[in-house]
Amino acid sequence: MLDLLLPPDCPACHQPVDRAGLLCPDCFRAMRFIAEPCCARCGQPFSASAPGGAGRSCAPCLDHPPSWRNGRAAMIYDERSRVLVLRLKYADRTDLAPLLARHMVRAGRELLAEADLLVPVPLHRGRLFRRRYNQAGLLAVAIGRIAHLPVVPDALQRVRGTPALARLGAAARHEVLRGAIVARPSRRERLAGRRVILVDDVMTTGATLGACARAVLAAGAVSVDVLVAARASDPARMGSDGGRTTGA
Structure with a gap:
């Protein structure tokens, strides 16, 4: 009816x-879904069928290894996928979380098979109050339901607000996020000894995810992987083309 x-x-x-x-x-045909071959560390697709360098890593990950172990993304962040991500994030289209989660589960199937729990990238309480929900938390819950994995939505917290990252370069993002994200003391026991997957909507330079990974490892997790809905194909251009994103 x-x-x-x-x-x-x-x-x-x-x-x-x-x-x-x-x-x-x-x-569906226009979406640029990411499949093998791609970088095992950040999910960036390779332009040729030949694998990347050591450990199937792209050049940036070889030069500056991320704080996490492995990472996967469901799709390239472009004009098509941006519509879905921004509607979920800013337009109260929370119904899009299950749609994106299904594609994230497909992309991260191997990571999910080895994981113990899911942890979303946190929002600062001020931004959470204005937005009323954390899009990364919605994605984590939807993935958990499909993959039958527990979710700890408040495992991490932003202890201070940070400016918008979209216009900042990689070095500036890392500096702004230094010490801004920590494991919540009451949740450290849930993280200790666990294999954790961090969940977010978009990966650009990886600064936010890196800060989260370091916080989870400091709480005693044995490994950290990342799983995102979309991956910027050219992080250097993110924020200069009018697309709004948190710039993880």
């Missing part, structure tokens, strides 16, 4: 679809 009254449409272009939560065929 609900479908008769409110016919389901594509969340990206609003064309009719058979079932709510599905992309239309045109938008």
Whole structure:
């Protein structure tokens, strides 16, 4: 009855679809989903079929290894995927979390098979109050339901607010985030000895995810992987093209 009254449409272009939560065929084909071969550390797809360097890592990860072990992303952050991410983040389209989570589970299947629990990247309480929800938390809960993994939504906290990162370079982002994210004292026991997957919507330079990974490891986790909905194909351009993102 609900479908008769409110016919389901594509969340990206609003064309009719058979079932709510599905992309239309045109938008599905236009999405740049990430598959092998890609960097094992950050999920960046390789331009050729040959594997990357040592450990299947891209050049930036070889030059500056991230704080986490392995990372995967479901899709490239471009004009199409940006629509879904920004509607989830800023337009109260919380119904998009399960859609993105399904693709994240596909991309991170190997990581999820070895994980003990999921931890979302936190928002500062001021930003959480204004937005009313943490999009990374919604993604983590949706992934947990599919992969049958526990979620600790408040394992990490931002102890101080930080400026918007979209216009900052990698070095400036790392400096701004220094000491800004820590493990919540009451949740350190949940993290100790666990294999943790950090969940976020977008990875750009990896500064935010790196700060989170260091906090989780400092709390005693044995390993940290990352799983995101979208990966910037050219992090240096993020924030200069008008796309709003937290710049993880």
